[in-house]
Amino acid sequence: MNSTKRKISLATALCLMTLTLAACGGAKDNNAAAANEANAANEAANTAATNSSDSNTDAAAPSEEPAKLEPxxxxxxxxxxxxxxLTTVEAELNKLVQPKINATIHLKLVDWGAYDEKMKLVNASGEPYDLAFTSTWTNNFYQGVSNGVFAPLDDLIAKYAPDTKAGVPDMFWNxxxxxxxxxxxxxxQQATAGYGxxxxxxxxxxxxxxxxxxxSLSDLTPFLEKIKAGEKTLVPYGYSKQKDAFLLATxxxxxxxxGDAxxxxxxxxxxSSLKVINQFESPEFKTFVYMMxxxxTKGYLRKDAAxxxxxxxxxxxxKNAIELGQIDLDTPTLEAAGLAPSGRMSNYNPDVPSYDYQFVKPLLTTDxxxxxxxxxxxxSPNKERAMMFINLLxxxxxxxxLISWGVEGKHYKKISDNRIETIKEGGYQLLxxxxxxxxxxxxxxxxDSKGAEVNGVGTQLWADLNRNATPSNALGFVFDFTPVKTEKANCDAVxxxxxxxxxTGSVDPDKYLPTFIDKLKKAGADKIxxxxxxQLDAWKAVQ
Known part of the structure; x- marks a missing residue:
């Protein structure tokens, strides 16, 4: 996830995804299929753009009048x-939502590090709630489907969110x-991922x-050595579980x-044979943990990194001198476009500009x-209304x-029609x-780089990014965890x-790597x- 995604018009964005879909078709020597995908995406773009232009009037309204809906x-x-x-934003959000769908939204924000465990507890307890953020990296979507915690949505989307359906390319829905x-x-959002x-x-x-x-990651070693020797107040390599190299950037x-990393x-x-391996038994993982x-041991990470x-x-x-990141548009790319990037570190501290560098080129993958x-x-006792709210979002x-940036004048100030400046101490800065x-x-x-919104510069950058992304050989494959959900839970525990x-290098891999692999095997890794x-072979056979 990149918190600096650029704004582009809905129609343009969908056309950009057409470029991606066409590229995937070319990779499979199926230009006719790619052309069909392109036509479908263009039709979706036109429909979505028309509907989006009316989104503050009737286009986003539910199929029933709000006055006829029970609160x-x-x-x-x-x-x-x-x-x-958060409560201020919630109150302002409900001023907008209630007249449209007669629903009161209760925002339950959970910290990054606690969200996964929190949602496991919520789902295991059967606690009633209505909507949740889910993904391949926290509150795992596919595991949730396997465990029956998420509702099937096809009928709800068709009835209450056709505009949402039209505004997202089929690649995402698949x-x-x-x-x-x-x-x-x-x-x-941007579906490609480059790393650096x-x-x-x-x-x-x-x-x-x-x-x-x-x-490669190992090329950072001499940089870290110099930083450790000369910068006593900095953490040479800023690590957290949310930015673990082997999980975030496989x-x-x-x-x-x-499925998930x-x-x-x-x-x-x-x-191209799509042979599935246990990545934790790979030579790459072994090299990685010994490097870490x-x-x-040389003090490049915090002692409590694990x-x-x-x-x-x-x-x-x-405090972090170097960090890992998903980087789609890096400093050289933005500078070549005539922009003056301040770097993603400045998102957290405007006094700390950074160079952002991508050394793994963008990929287009299912995850x-x-x-x-x-x-x-x-x-959820109110699935229909929940889908109406998703359509509004x-x-x-x-x-x-409003939910993304907060209240104008309190949490951000407008610089132009489509550019804002967040207020650092305003009390709501999700980014x-x-x-x-x-x-x-x-x-x-x-x-976002200054000028990215002018004359379509930012749009062209995203167009190039989508067009040049390398499609995965397994693009579109979705793993169903159901047959091995017990083994997955056991492996997650390991x-x-x-x-x-x-x-993080906190323990000696000579001792703990064999133990780790042995425990994974006993937990059912080979069965997974x-x-x-x-499943991958069956999917490949019909492509």
């Missing part, structure tokens, strides 16, 4: 940093289908570091996760297309930008517009017990890998 309460769980002014049924509404790192500009300049020379290791069973990017052990759920305090204080989803609880820019719906509605903010100690291979 209901909707509980909405989502993840972010706790916000002091990733939220399990056994032919739709269980979530994808938040339309961020380095404080002042540090790179001070030590004359050749930051554009990095080709393409750095020439792999793609199938924590579950055994990945494929190599360059393997070296980094840890238990650090997020590092936003360090980010806001400007990224399904990286941000809104689902409706199977236990996806088609009403006023509602979308995550990708969480809530169709991102084509979003404002630009100070984290991951939580030992993985992060290994991936075999089931993934079975």
């Amino acid at each position: 209901v309460d909707l509980t909405y769980y989502f993840v972010n940093t706790p916000q002091q002014d 990733t939220v289908k399990v056994k032919g049924q739709t269980y979530g509404v994808p938040n339309f 790192y961020l380095i404080q500009k002042a540090i790179a300049d001070k030590y004359s570091l050749d930051w554009k020379s990095v080709k 393409p750095m290791f020439n792999m793609e996760a199938l 924590k579950t055994p069973g990945s494929i190599y990017l360059n393997d 052990r070296d980094w840890y 238990t650090l759920k997020d590092n936003q305090a360090d980010q806001k204080a400007g 990224k297309a399904a990286a941000t989803i809104t689902a409706i609880s199977a236990n 996806n088609t009403d820019p006023q509602i979308y930008n 995550s517009p990708w969480e809530f719906g169709n991102m084509t509605q979003s404002f630009f903010f100070e984290g 991951i939580d017990e030992l993985y992060y100690a290994l991936s 890998v075999a089931e993934k291979q079975k």
Whole structure:
């Protein structure tokens, strides 16, 4: 997820996705199919653009008049940093939502590091709620479908959210289908993912570091050595569980996760045979954990890295010299377009500009297309109204930008029609517009390069990004966890017990890596890998 996604018009954005779909077709030598996809996407773009232009009037309205709807309460769980002014935003949100669908929204914001466990408890207890943020990286969508915690949505979408359906390309909808049924509404955002790192500009300049020379994670080692020796107040490598290299950025290791990166069973990017392996038994993982052990013993990471759920305090204080990141548009790309990027570190601290560098080129994968989803609880007593609210998030820019950015004048100030500047101490600064719906509605903010909204510059950059992305050999494959849900739960427990100690270098891999692999096998890793291979082979046979 990239918190600096650019705003583009709905019609243009869908046309950009057409480029991506056409590229995928070309990769499979199926130009006729690609042309059909392109025509379908263009039709969707035109429909969605027309509907979106009316989103503040009748287009986003439910099929029943609000006055005829009984009042209901909707509980909405989502993840972010706790916000002091959440109740203010909730109150303003309800002023907009109640006249449209006669529903009162109760926002349940859970901290990044606690969200996954919180939702496991909520779902296991059967606690009634209505909507939740889900993904491939927290509150796992596919596991939730397997466990029966999310409601099937096809009929609800057809009746209450046709505009939302039209505004999102089929590629996204295909990733939220399990056994032919739709269980979530994808938040339309940039689907490609490139990876690299961020380095404080002042540090790179001070030590004359050749930051554009990095080709792999290990190339950062000499940088970290210099930073450790010369910068006593900085953390050389800013790690948190949310930015774990092997889980967040599996393409750095020439792999793609199938389902989610924590579950055994990945494929190599360059393997057209689609052979499924246990990535934790791979030579790449072994090399990685030994490198991290070296980094840890030399003091490049915080001593408590293995238990650090997020590092936003360090980010806001400007303490991290280097961080890993999903980087779609890096500093050289933006500079070549005539823009003056301040870097993503400046999103957290405007006094800490960074160089952002991508050394793994953009990929188009199923897990990224399904990286941000809104689902409706199977236990929700108000599924119809919940879908009406999802439709508002996806088609009403006023509602979308309120929940994304807060209240104008209190949480941000307008710079132009489509650019804002957030108020740092305003009490509501999520910086995550990708969480809530169709991102084509979003404002630009100070984290976006200046001028990106002028003359279509930002739009062209995203067009190029989509067009040049490499499609995964398994694009569109969705793993059904149901046959191995017990084994997955067992493996998740092993991951939580030992993985992060290994991936931060906090323990000796000579001792703990064999133990980790042995425990995964006893938990059922081999059965999961075999089931993934079975399903992947069946999927491949009909492509």
